[in-house]
Amino acid sequence: MKNETRKKKIAILEQAKKYRELQAVLGTVDEVLDNLAMFDNVASMEELNRMMPDLLASLGHYSMSDRAYLFTWTSDSREALRMTHEWCAEGVPHTMEEMQNLRLAEMPNWTPKLTAGEAVISMDWEKDREKMPQEYALFEGQGLHAVILIPIFVRGKLNGCIGFDNPERSRSDLSLRLLTSIGGHIGGLKENLAMMEKLEQKQQSLENSVKELNKEKKILDVLSIDYTSVYYCDLIEDTMIALKQGCDTNAAVADQEITVGRQSFSFRIQYYFDHFVVPESAPDFVEKMSAEYLIPYLEKNKRFAYRFRTYPNPAGQQCFEVQIARLQDTDGFKVVMGYRYVDDIVAEQERQKIQLENALADATLNSEIINSISKLYWLIYRIDLTDGTYEEISAGQDMHRLTGKCGSAQEILREARESVVAPEHQEMMKEFLDVSTLQERLRDTESVAVEYHAIMGSWHLARFIVKKRDKSGRVTNVLYVVRQIDAEKQKEAEYKQKLMETAEDARRANMAKTDFLRRMSHDIRTPINGILGMIAIADHYSDDVVTLKKCRKKVKEAVGFLLDLVNNVLDMNKLESGAIILERKPFDLFQILREVSSIAEMKGEVRNLKISFQHEKTRHFHLIGSPLHIKQILQNVAGNAVKYNRDGGTVQFTTEEISCENGRGLYRFVCADSGRGMSEDYIEHAFEPFSQEEDDARTSYMGTGLGLTITKQLVEMMGGTIKVESKLDVGTVCTILIPIEIDYSYREDTAGRKEVSDQMLAGCRVLLAEDNELNMEIAKFFLENAGMEVTMARNGKEAVEIFETSEESSFDLVLMDIMMPVMDGLEAARAIRGMARRDAREIPIFAMTANAFADDVELSKHAGMNEHLTKPLDEEMLISTIRQYMEK
Numbered sequence: 037m038k039n040e041t042r043k044k045k046i047a048i049l050e051q052a053k054k055y056r057e058l059q060a061v062l063g064t065v066d067e068v069l070d071n072l073a074m075f076d077n078v079a080s081m082e083e084l085n086r087m088m089p090d091l092l093a094s095l096g097h098y099s100m101s102d103r104a105y106l107f108t109w110t111s112d113s114r115e116a117l118r119m120t121h122e123w124c125a126e127g128v129p130h131t132m133e134e135m136q137n138l139r140l141a142e143m144p145n146w147t148p149k150l151t152a153g154e155a156v157i158s159m160d161w162e163k164d165r166e167k168m169p170q171e172y173a174l175f176e177g178q179g180l181h182a183v184i185l186i187p188i189f190v191r192g193k194l195n196g197c198i199g200f201d202n203p204e205r206s207r208s209d210l211s212l213r214l215l216t217s218i219g220g221h222i223g224g225l226k227e228n229l230a231m232m233e234k235l236e237q238k239q240q241s242l243e244n245s246v247k248e249l250n251k252e253k254k255i256l257d258v259l260s261i262d263y264t265s266v267y268y269c270d271l272i273e274d275t276m277i278a279l280k281q282g283c284d285t286n287a288a289v290a291d292q293e294i295t296v297g298r299q300s301f302s303f304r305i306q307y308y309f310d311h312f313v314v315p316e317s318a319p320d321f322v323e324k325m326s327a328e329y330l331i332p333y334l335e336k337n338k339r340f341a342y343r344f345r346t347y348p349n350p351a352g353q354q355c356f357e358v359q360i361a362r363l364q365d366t367d368g369f370k371v372v373m374g375y376r377y378v379d380d381i382v383a384e385q386e387r388q389k390i391q392l393e394n395a396l397a398d399a400t401l402n403s404e405i406i407n408s409i410s411k412l413y414w415l416i417y418r419i420d421l422t423d424g425t426y427e428e429i430s431a432g433q434d435m436h437r438l439t440g441k442c443g444s445a446q447e448i449l450r451e452a453r454e455s456v457v458a459p460e461h462q463e464m465m466k467e468f469l470d471v472s473t474l475q476e477r478l479r480d481t482e483s484v485a486v487e488y489h490a491i492m493g494s495w496h497l498a499r500f501i502v503k504k505r506d507k508s509g510r511v512t513n514v515l516y517v518v519r520q521i522d523a524e525k526q527k528e529a530e531y532k533q534k535l536m537e538t539a540e541d542a543r544r545a546n547m548a549k550t551d552f553l554r555r556m557s558h559d560i561r562t563p564i565n566g567i568l569g570m571i572a573i574a575d576h577y578s579d580d581v582v583t584l585k586k587c588r589k590k591v592k593e594a595v596g597f598l599l600d601l602v603n604n605v606l607d608m609n610k611l612e613s614g615a616i617i618l619e620r621k622p623f624d625l626f627q628i629l630r631e632v633s634s635i636a637e638m639k640g641e642v643r644n645l646k647i648s649f650q651h652e653k654t655r656h657f658h659l660i661g662s663p664l665h666i667k668q669i670l671q672n673v674a675g676n677a678v679k680y681n682r683d684g685g686t687v688q689f690t691t692e693e694i695s696c697e698n699g700r701g702l703y704r705f706v707c708a709d710s711g712r713g714m715s716e717d718y719i720e721h722a723f724e725p726f727s728q729e730e731d732d733a734r735t736s737y738m739g740t741g742l743g744l745t746i747t748k749q750l751v752e753m754m755g756g757t758i759k760v761e762s763k764l765d766v767g768t769v770c771t772i773l774i775p776i777e778i779d780y781s782y783r784e785d786t787a788g789r790k791e792v793s794d795q796m797l798a799g800c801r802v803l804l805a806e807d808n809e810l811n812m813e814i815a816k817f818f819l820e821n822a823g824m825e826v827t828m829a830r831n832g833k834e835a836v837e838i839f840e841t842s843e844e845s846s847f848d849l850v851l852m853d854i855m856m857p858v859m860d861g862l863e864a865a866r867a868i869r870g871m872a873r874r875d876a877r878e879i880p881i882f883a884m885t886a887n888a889f890a891d892d893v894e895l896s897k898h899a900g901m902n903e904h905l906t907k908p909l910d911e912e913m914l915i916s917t918i919r920q921y922m923e924k
Contacts, residue, residue: 832864
């Protein structure tokens with residue numbers, strides 16, 4: 037008893053010791069995190085250097101090291117490292133003075149690891165001496181018995197390292213992960229601070245230059261009316277200064293979000309593309325707006341223009357054009373870049389002018405910038421309304437053949453109108469160019485504009501812009517500007533044409549939608565009415581076994597029709613949207629034919645049909661293709677032959693391989709029936725959606741009218757053809773030709789199989805995972821009715837836990853619903869397959885789900901499931917599939 041008491045006390049003391057150690061570790065972790073959190077507020081390199089010792093101290097305490105230190109490059113040549121910061125435990129000597137020139141060439145064993153991003157770890161310094169003699173010599177005399185060095189990378193390049201001397205071995209792994217993260221953070225922070233200082237210096241230099249640019253400010257204000265943002269950029273130095281920036285622009289939003297790189301041209305362009313540009317409208321935006329593209333382009337061209345679309349900015353604008361012109365006679369490669377809103381060139385320019393004036397109120401510009409922006413206009417006149425004179429600022433001689441640089445404004449405008457404007461717009465332009473009425477027209481607005489057709493066939497936009505008003509508000513000076521707008525007019529015409537086409541498409545789509553909804557309303561309500569009616573009849577004749585049997589049969593027919601309708605509508609939707617993707621995998625055509633014939637015979641037995649499937653003329657059954665869709669094609673055709681047949685009729689289904697060339701066989705599938713047939717007039721409409729020749733087809737749940745439509749589209753997707761021949765009251769022959777790749781790599785499995793009778797299914801142990809109570813009850817009934825034992829799970833996680841805790845080979849089969857809470861069926865199947873036990877790899881797992889598309893089947897297969905059974909469950913199909921796997 038005493039020994040047990042002593043052991044308990046020792047255990048309690050050990051736990052208390054571990055608790056104290058844990059508390060100490062948590063304390064040092066808090067210290068590290070507190071110091072690291074303070075780095076988020078660092079604004080300068082000086083502040084970073086001041087805070088670094090505290091961080092190294094907290095890291096040293098955490099790792100229980102003698103020293104914690106930081107190395108960086110001695111110069112831009114990156115040939116040697118020097119220690120910039122060091123912390124030493126009490127009584128441990130400093131080594132910083134000795135560590136000021138560690139050349140990479142003197143560390144041949146460490147350098148490759150560091151440059152490759154690997155940590156240098158030596159937990160037994162003396163033992164590793166022979167492996168790294170050069171490094172050992174460099175650090176000899178520093179009292180080392182263990183060392184850890186973590187490389188610091190910035191933008192993919194080694195920027196230094198951080199390390200510990202003599203760390204506690206038990207914390208080395210965690211310290212390694214912590215140091216790697218902190219090292220990258222420190223390196224990035226130092227790089228960012230250095231970049232910020234460099235950019236601030238550049239910004240100061242550029243701002244000093246901009247302060248001197250005060251010539252012709254008012255002219256530039258007016259010329260920039262079309263632009264929401266204007267920037268002065270140096271493509272060589274990668275700088276960018278906002279001369280104008282509207283408060284409701286994406287650029288203004290970016291300024292609020294960007295903290296580093298705000299004045300970097302390349303950074304701003306990439307940021308603008310990533311956050312604002314619709315990629316589909318401008319896939320080459322970043323490439324075309326790069327300095328590498330713009331410099332050679334502007335060396336050959338006067339200006340660069342590019343149109344793109346953005347997500348709506350705060351002002352609701354989406355379509356923009358950026359224009360860039362080079363500043364002549366300047367050092368480097370300086371340009372002016374302007375963004376303008378072009379959704380509605382005329383109506384929106386008034387608002388753009390106000391934005392530009394507000395944004396450019398404090399900007400100062402020189403004549404070189406004015407000349408660059410003037411290139412956006414082919415003609416610019418400055419007109420003094422007080423004396424009626426003009427001064428030419430810029431003129432494109434290819435557009436207006438004018439002479440002289442100044443003179444009478446009314447006269448020069450008259451000559452321009454008579455020599456340039458097309459006859460149909462002469463009267464309009466005569467009124468617009470009347471200088472005597474300008475003051476009145478510009479009294480309450482900043483500009484007036486008009487579009488006109490030129491004699492040479494091009495379209496121009498002419499605009500008068502207010503340059504100056506007197507104290508009473510009367511306009512005294514204006515700018516007259518003209519530019520060519522052929523591209524805009526062409527796009528406007530194309531847009532109108534596209535709008536008309538879109539309206540027509542929408543009209544047809546609405547008609548199709550209305551027709552579809554009408555058909556769906558009828559096809560859904562009719563069987564639902566039948567189901568509800570049969571239930572009411574069954575309730576009334578609850579003791580009449582014969583009537584109850586008839587009611588159940590009719591309910592099944594109605595439900596079957598609803599299921600076919602849902603499946604066909606979903607298939608049509610996927611076909612029309614292009615979402616159906618054909619598979620390419622090995623399959624057994626004989627197996628598909630057997631499954632199709634089995635279903636056809638089962639349905640035909642009720643109507644006493646004689647059904648035969650022949651395939652004697654087929655050589656190759658092992659093929660490569662899309663078995664799911666081939667089965668769907670054959671099942672649709674065979675199903676129609678049974679569905680539209682007469683009682684006691686016949687169905688003959690033959691398969692023939694008519695040729696084999698270049699590894700592909702051409703297969704002909706012929707389905708002939710003795711059913712009601714089709715009239716000659718109807719045959720040409722047989723493949724149209726919802727087409728049915730007889731009005732009673734829907735009433736008697738014969739079909740949805742989508743089967744042949746789906747079949748034809750699937751056949752054509754496979755490169756095949758389908759032909760229907762029919763005679764009313766005689767029968768129908770459907771012929772399908774499909775080329776299919778032959779699987780020459782197939783090797784027959786000679787392993788025998790055992791026959792499994794229904795009695796042998798008795799005692800089969802099934803793990804059933806289903807979250808829906810009704811579905812659980814139905815599946816459990818089907819399984820137990822066949823003599824199987826069922827273990828139930830309410831979700832995927834519960835199923836995994838039941839299987840994991842069971843004895844090996846406790847279950848013969850797993851039935852798994854897909855959509856379940858906590859853990860879905862796909863994840864549960866992967867979890868079972870991943871268990872380290874033999875039966876987890878071998879047990880059959882069936883998906884049991886309402887997800888019925890081909891991609892759903894693929895997801896089930898990829899999760900490790902053997903079969904994909906769709907709801908509503910077919911009892912015979914379920915038991916038949918289980919029997920196949922019990923035979924193996």
